[in-house]
Amino acid sequence: MRIGVLALQGAFIEHRHMLEALGVESFEIRQKSHIPTAFDGLILPGGESTTMGKLLRELELFDPIQTLIKGGLPVFGTCAGLLLLAKEIANDDKRHLATMDIRAKRNAYGRQLGSFHTRAEFKGLGEIPMTFIRAPYVETLWDGTEPLAEVDGKIVAARQGRQLVTAFHPELDDDLSVHGYFLGMVTGSE
């Protein structure tokens, strides 16, 4: 199994470390030539969605990645990655890959002083650590998109088919279970 990690900006190395800990091979995608003919899943990391969205277009990664996701490539977006996948963003005019039926709210907890760490239930995984850094949340979802976790009544993880998003950063904590869940989506066991 080989998982690509979008490495335009942000915390992509942290995701690669999680995959390494799970014994899974990963590689970085910084430009079009880094997309191999065959691979098994894609992670869109945390960082700044405006930066990544712009580089996706400038580096001509936008169309091939959108096509792959629409074609069923399993994808996992954390924080900024969630915003890249959202079809709607409540407080931002920009849309990016827009492949997932969610309406996200950007910087939903305010500035850095609103960043926090907590533990909460994740469907099927039990209680897990969740670190939110200037995080978004999912305001609404539709068309078979399933909420997987809530914090204070807000949806912070969701799944639609082979697309998984978390508003928090599992790659910043030691708990490997969300990455394990995504790998289960890749192999078809989840």
Next chain:
Amino acid sequence: MQNDRSELNRNLAQMLKGGVIMDVTTPEQAVIAEQAGACAVMALERVPADIRAAGGVSRMSDPKMIKSIQEAVTIPVMAKCRLGHFAEAQILEALEIDYIDESEVLTPADDTYHIDKTRFAVPFVCGAQNLGEALRRINEGASMIRTKGEPGTGDVVQAVRHMRMMQAELRKIQALRTDELYHAAKELQVPYDLLVYVSDHGRLPVVNFAAGGIASPADASLMMQLGAEGVFVGSGIFKSGDPARRAAAIVQATTNFTDFKLLAEISADLGEPMVGINEQEIELLMAQRGI
């Protein structure tokens, strides 16, 4: 709810990695920076080149100006306070700034003591010329480090010197025997525990950016290849002929810093770079402030 601010603040720096943080002096410049792909902006009244030219005492920026920039963009907004000026920092915290730069670019307010950054909920980034300075700042609570470089010059030589020094010292510490770390801690004037972390991991316990004199895509690539995890660009963008274009090119160069064909393309036709001054021509070395 467990809230370890220092961990959360280090985490925000992790999200900035691979990105470019740009100095801006107006909301209009902040929007240009955001649209060019900046991962954060540094709000200040004058870019370092103008601070250097104007002389006199340079202080924290007007909160009104900082607020107007916070309202103009959605990316993190940073602002500078003077070395040791904890009251300026308290004011910046009240503005809910995303990161405070306790900066040698401004006139130092205290020639002995840095701010006790552990007392703040907002994060701090601090400049360092070498490993000792970096670890002392981290011990005081900095959750991100940048090289000092020599701000406002457009001359990258000092940023290179500081980054090379830091990387060489990191490698040296890794090669030491455990019993030699006690002496190294004494020599570097840093806490033993932080040196043990460096020895175990071969890196600082926080994110390390390059800053000072970066003015072109090639400069950004150079610093990334020397081990920087991202770059600050101060005067280099808005003192150049075509800021939007140069800013976008530096963002691309920071992501694909080893694709030299791409670097050749994006370095073409960027207009006038900032004129710059050589380090031998300047009288005030800001990097020597606050060690």
